[in-house]
Amino acid sequence: MEPLTNIPVERVKEIKALLFDLDGTFVGKDVIQGEAYNCLEKLNAVGVKTVAVTGRPAGWCDLMARWWPISGVIGENGALFYSKIRGEIIRETYHASEALPNNQAKLHCLFSELLEKYDYLKLASDQPFRHWDLAIDILEETEVPLDIALDIVKFCEKRGARAAISNIHVNVWFGDYNKENMSLKIIDNYDLDKENVIYIGDSPNDSPMFRSFPLSVGVSSVSNYKNIMDNHPNYVCSRDGDSGFIELADLIFSTK
């Protein structure tokens, strides 16, 4: 991981899209900072597409696609992509919606099995707004140690599910998607190459994105997960959370 300032200026000039994680990255603590939100408007104004890439639920993504100044939002760790085109909300999913009832039933059974092992686990408070995954709260409104979170991932993967740890949840799903697969689909639709895209995130559920994009950036707290992440970002901000996001946006603005 090199300092953010080591990205060659020529590479920054070529950026056509900024893909960004929300929790721990765009939203550093409890609320969205006005300065970070303003960056989205300014990025649009200089012709850089902005796509949020998050583990947050479909219900939240619906609002973001409708009202936020972004090109679109990938939600539930890659299960869906919502955007607004000429005033109409377009809701795309990685898997056809026919698969949804069966997936939900399997997730329900899996969570019952997990409760037999860890009876204190709680679903995240945003679970009612989700379609494709389960979010188990580890640090949003409750506290679950990281070693238990890692065991939950193993437990789910053994049963054929996928699982990813963010700074607040363990997300669990059945399906072939992740943040990376859906992002590659979207940038292909935009007719962009990986070289024209930069990604910023903070935690293990960003690992596939850090591997995939040569311009991958972590906010400073990404180093907390160094030992449990398969892939690390190539560059790291000097600041954390939304301050790190602003640091990256300012770098892009400096070349426009």
Ligand SMILES: [Mg+2]
């Ligand atoms: Mg995050």
